[in-house]
Amino acid sequence: MNEQLSWKVGGQQGEGIESTGEIFSTTLNRMGYHLYSYRHFSSRIKGGHTNNNVRISTKEVRAVSDNINILVAFDQQTIDLNSHELVQDGIILADSKFSPEKDENLNVQLVSIPFTETAKALGSQLMKNMVAIGASARLMNLELQPFKDMIYTMFIRKGQEIVDANHEALIQGYQLMDDEMVRIKGDFEMLPSDSEPRLFLIGNDAISFGALNAGVRFMAAYPITPASEIMEYMINNLPKVGGTVIQTEDEIAAVTMAIGSNYAGARSFTSSAGPGLSLMMESIGLSGMTETPLVIVDTMRGGPSTGLPTKQEQSDLMQMIYGTHGDIPKIVLAPSDVEDAFYTTIEAFNLAEYYQVPVIMLSDLQMSLGKQSSAPFDVSRVEINRGKTITEDIEDQADEYFERYGDEEDGISHRPIPGIKGGIHHVTGVEHSPTGTPNESPENRQVQMDKRMRKLKDFTMEEPFKVQGNVDSDLLILSFLSVNGVAREAAERIDADVTTVNLKQIHPFPIDALRPYLDGAKEILVIEQNYSAQLQSVLKMNYPGHDRIRSHVKYDGTPFKPEEIETHINSILKIKEVM
Amino acid sequence: MATFKDFRNNIKPNWCPGCGDFSVQAAIQKACAANGLEPDELAVITGIGCSGRLSGYIKSYGFHSTHGRSLPVAQGVKMANDDLTVIASGGDGDGFAIGMGHTVHALKRNIDITYIVMDNQVYGLTKGQTSPSSGKGFVTKTTPEGSKENPIQPIRTALASGATFVAQSVSSDIKQLTAIIQQAMDHKGFSFINVFSPCVTYNKVNTYDWFKENLIPVEDIEDFDHTDAKNAMQNVMEYDGLLKGIIYHDQEAKSYQENIEGYLDQPLIKKEMTLENDTFDELMAEFR
Ligand SMILES: Cc1ncc(C[n+]2csc(CCOP(=O)(O)OP(=O)(O)O)c2C)c(N)n1
Ligand code: SF4
Ligand SMILES: [Mg+2]
Numbered sequence: 001m002n003e004q005l006s007w008k009v010g011g012q013q014g015e016g017i018e019s020t021g022e023i024f025s026t027t028l029n030r031m032g033y034h035l036y037s038y039r040h041f042s043s044r045i046k047g048g049h050t051n052n053n054v055r056i057s058t059k060e061v062r063a064v065s066d067n068i069n070i071l072v073a074f075d076q077q078t079i080d081l082n083s084h085e086l087v088q089d090g091i092i093l094a095d096s097k098f099s100p101e102k103d104e105n106l107n108v109q110l111v112s113i114p115f116t117e118t119a120k121a122l123g124s125q126l127m128k129n130m131v132a133i134g135a136s137a138r139l140m141n142l143e144l145q146p147f148k149d150m151i152y153t154m155f156i157r158k159g160q161e162i163v164d165a166n167h168e169a170l171i172q173g174y175q176l177m178d179d180e181m182v183r184i185k186g187d188f189e190m191l192p193s194d195s196e197p198r199l200f201l202i203g204n205d206a207i208s209f210g211a212l213n214a215g216v217r218f219m220a221a222y223p224i225t226p227a228s229e230i231m232e233y234m235i236n237n238l239p240k241v242g243g244t245v246i247q248t249e250d251e252i253a254a255v256t257m258a259i260g261s262n263y264a265g266a267r268s269f270t271s272s273a274g275p276g277l278s279l280m281m282e283s284i285g286l287s288g289m290t291e292t293p294l295v296i297v298d299t300m301r302g303g304p305s306t307g308l309p310t311k312q313e314q315s316d317l318m319q320m321i322y323g324t325h326g327d328i329p330k331i332v333l334a335p336s337d338v339e340d341a342f343y344t345t346i347e348a349f350n351l352a353e354y355y356q357v358p359v360i361m362l363s364d365l366q367m368s369l370g371k372q373s374s375a376p377f378d379v380s381r382v383e384i385n386r387g388k389t390i391t392e393d394i395e396d397q398a399d400e401y402f403e404r405y406g407d408e409e410d411g412i413s414h415r416p417i418p419g420i421k422g423g424i425h426h427v428t429g430v431e432h433s434p435t436g437t438p439n440e441s442p443e444n445r446q447v448q449m450d451k452r453m454r455k456l457k458d459f460t461m462e463e464p465f466k467v468q469g470n471v472d473s474d475l476l477i478l479s480f481l482s483v484n485g486v487a488r489e490a491a492e493r494i495d496a497d498v499t500t501v502n503l504k505q506i507h508p509f510p511i512d513a514l515r516p517y518l519d520g521a522k523e524i525l526v527i528e529q530n531y532s533a534q535l536q537s538v539l540k541m542n543y544p545g546h547d548r549i550r551s552h553v554k555y556d557g558t559p560f561k562p563e564e565i566e567t568h569i570n571s572i573l574k575i576k577e578v579m
Numbered sequence: 580m581a582t583f584k585d586f587r588n589n590i591k592p593n594w595c596p597g598c599g600d601f602s603v604q605a606a607i608q609k610a611c612a613a614n615g616l617e618p619d620e621l622a623v624i625t626g627i628g629c630s631g632r633l634s635g636y637i638k639s640y641g642f643h644s645t646h647g648r649s650l651p652v653a654q655g656v657k658m659a660n661d662d663l664t665v666i667a668s669g670g671d672g673d674g675f676a677i678g679m680g681h682t683v684h685a686l687k688r689n690i691d692i693t694y695i696v697m698d699n700q701v702y703g704l705t706k707g708q709t710s711p712s713s714g715k716g717f718v719t720k721t722t723p724e725g726s727k728e729n730p731i732q733p734i735r736t737a738l739a740s741g742a743t744f745v746a747q748s749v750s751s752d753i754k755q756l757t758a759i760i761q762q763a764m765d766h767k768g769f770s771f772i773n774v775f776s777p778c779v780t781y782n783k784v785n786t787y788d789w790f791k792e793n794l795i796p797v798e799d800i801e802d803f804d805h806t807d808a809k810n811a812m813q814n815v816m817e818y819d820g821l822l823k824g825i826i827y828h829d830q831e832a833k834s835y836q837e838n839i840e841g842y843l844d845q846p847l848i849k850k851e852m853t854l855e856n857d858t859f860d861e862l863m864a865e866f867r
């Protein structure tokens with residue numbers, strides 16, 4: 001029996017591959033297994049190979065697997081492109097419709113099952129995915145009832161007949177596989193799960209639900225992969241709480257509309273990916289200069305330019321930290337995993353409003369779109385903090401302009417929202433006096449710039465990073481976003497003192513909190529998905545003079561596998577032994 | 580009740596003496612007072628240019644944004660707080676060059692704000708370059724041989740973009756301009772006003788006198804019907820965009836916000852920020 005298995009389904013895009021993976025994995029989540037999935041897709045809508053990889057485990061998983069155990073193939077290309085990833089004696093469940101063939105050099109098993117034919121005989125070839133799911137369930141010796149329940153909830157709207165037909169397809173798939181079991185080498189049976197209730201969601205959903213809980217009632221955005229699900233979630237759910245979304249003409253409109261709405265006192269945001277963020281740069285400065293709260297979600301994908309629009313990368317980092325001309329206070333956050341994305345999003349909105357600064361919430365394609373298990377969110381941890389925002393009339397204010405940019409000790413001035421009595425003021429992206437009147441005098445410039453920059457001078461969030469391991473270590477691994485899970489899994493395979501640090505507060509860099517761990521590490525390794533080792537550069541800048549800082553990068557568009565990192569760590573630790 | 584003077588502050592505009600923008604400012608202040616507004620109920624959102632300085636010269640909430648972006652900021656403000664009267668404003672470069680995408684989309688979106696363009700057919704703030712509405716042959720630093728492009732006719736663009744309120748006037752006619760702004764603010768939906776506002780420093784062609792000679796009041800055109808878009812467009816084309824008055828007014832149209840069910844029950848900023856526990860549970864259950 002297996003603690004964990006990796007299952008992959010592949011075929012032509014637009015053929016229901018996504019829904020096959022979706023139905024299979026959602027059911028397993030409801031059964032109490034831990035899941036981590038990875039979708040391979042191209043920018044084409046119809047045609048082109050696509051696959052969905054689901055890692056199933058009885059324990060927490062936060063990374064793709066090194067290889068796969070079961071490959072469900074709806075076409076020959078799926079076999080050709082993926083069977084080399086199978087473990088020794090791994091199994092291909094293929095649709096007999098295309099007379100599947102395997103590479104004779106590979107030590108894998110091929111089972112041909114009439115997915116399409118069976119489905120057709122039951123009335124519609126659409127149900128071939130149910131046949132495949134039934135076969136998979138048999139192979140892994142899973143109970144059928146949860147799958148039946150899932151089918152019922154999915155299709156009852158379409159009528160009992162459809163439910164019955166799909167049930168039948170599932171059962172026939174199960175039986176077809178059952179007939180094959182005598183010939184199968186090896187063990188594909190899953191250990192029972194702990195049956196705990198868990199969520200199964202993509203990072204974009206966690207971010208969206210976080211935004212909703214943070215009190216966001218307005219969003220302005222322009223579609224882009226891999227951010228669109230955020231806007232789509234908000235479009236479906238904001239109306240339930242009286243809010244709305246505008247799909248704007250471009251990202252400049254999106255971000256400036258969000259600025260306008262935040263200025264007027266409604267929590268608002270936008271989400272995009274690299275190309276959109278590039279367009280927003282001037283406006284990020286407007287938010288910084290006018291001290292208007294702003295949250296932007298950047299779901300990173302392969303750059304530059306249009307780059308690898310549907311592939312994993314973490315190469316926006318430098319632009320997110322430094323982007324916009326001139327000096328502004330800005331916060332850049334990176335949730336450590338999907339569960340944390342929910343809480344960190346709420347924190348992002350609180351920080352933006354408390355410090356009156358732009359906050360960039362980073363994600364990456366794998367975190368944004370990789371569906372995975374998460375503990376349920378805890379409503380008691382949801383808190384809204386509006387800082388010095390004034391939403392009620394100011395009674396004793398003289399009939400003059402309010403000092404919106406008053407020189408407070410902490411740098412944070414009071415922010416009356418437009419419409420209230422006694423709060424009239426002016427805001428401008430031009431350097432300005434305390435009342436917001438354009439003012440270019442050297443003295444005023446210095447006071448206002450110092451005031452703005454002071455806001456984040458000593459800023460450290462409650463949990464600037466998540467750390468696992470000791471202060472003193474043989475190796476400290478620093479990573480962010482979806483690389484965290486892979487780094488952790490690799491670290492656990494190593495027989496040495498490895499400490500992993502998932503950086504959450506990217507900017508301002510939390511060097512003081514991090515220093516003890518850095519000082520205590522014999523070696524430091526920064527793992528990230530971009531060409532130029534951007535996070536490593538940031539670390540070196542903040543922690544200079546240390547030749548112990550090594551780098552491991554990947555920029556081919558695919559997520560790291562634990563094995564790749566494991567090998568790298570071993571090579572580093574071995575070098576040490578020799579020395 | 581607030582008067583014209585209540586919309587004044589003590590900041591002296593840095594416009595050149597004689598600049599058309601002074602009168603546009605005065606007309607806005609008059610219209611606001613005449614419509615019974617209080618300064619704290621008004622938000623003036625501007626772009627960058629000589630004209631963009633306006634937000635600092637009217638006593639109200641003001642937001643001087645970036646070049647070309649007054650409209651998206653203004654739409655965001657209105658979406659957040661429908662109780663506010665929102666005016667967006669800026670120059671011809673601001674609205675028809677760098678911000679043209681936003682202008683066309685604001686026209687088609689029809690959010691209930693008023694957009695006033697101070698059209699001097701030149702870039703004032705950057706010291707005299709050609710603008711999208713500069714006439715053909717107009718000589719500037721960037722068009723030493725005269726502009727070779729066809730000028731944009733703002734009211735024609737507005738009509739073609741599905742506008743529900745289109746007007747044009749000239750800053751010297753404060754009386755008409757005030758009346759138009761009042762109607763624009765009353766209009767439920769996006770209202771577009773192109774105001775010829777002469778730049779006395781960099782545009783020696785389109786002067787106050789030039790407009791006196793060349794603008795035709797729509798009242799003088801027989802059978803002009805500002806409730807009929809086709810009629811309006813025909814006349815705009817026939818008179819090369821040199822009309823003065825309310826060009827088109829669709830009184831039946833619904834604003835963007837009116838088309839969202841329940842949106843206007845309460846301004847967004849007054850809506851509850853914390854989710855009900857039931858809503859939280861229901862929404863979280865969708866992730867199972
Ligand atoms: C992104 C950007 N590009 C260029 C400028 C420089 N700039 C400021 S105002 C302006 C044009 C001003 O012309 P217009 O909008 O017609 O306003 P006017 O000064 O004539 O009132 C330009 C090009 C800028 N501020 N921002
Ligand atoms: S340069 Fe022209 S537009 Fe600018 S203030 Fe002077 S007259 Fe007005
Ligand atoms: Mg101009």
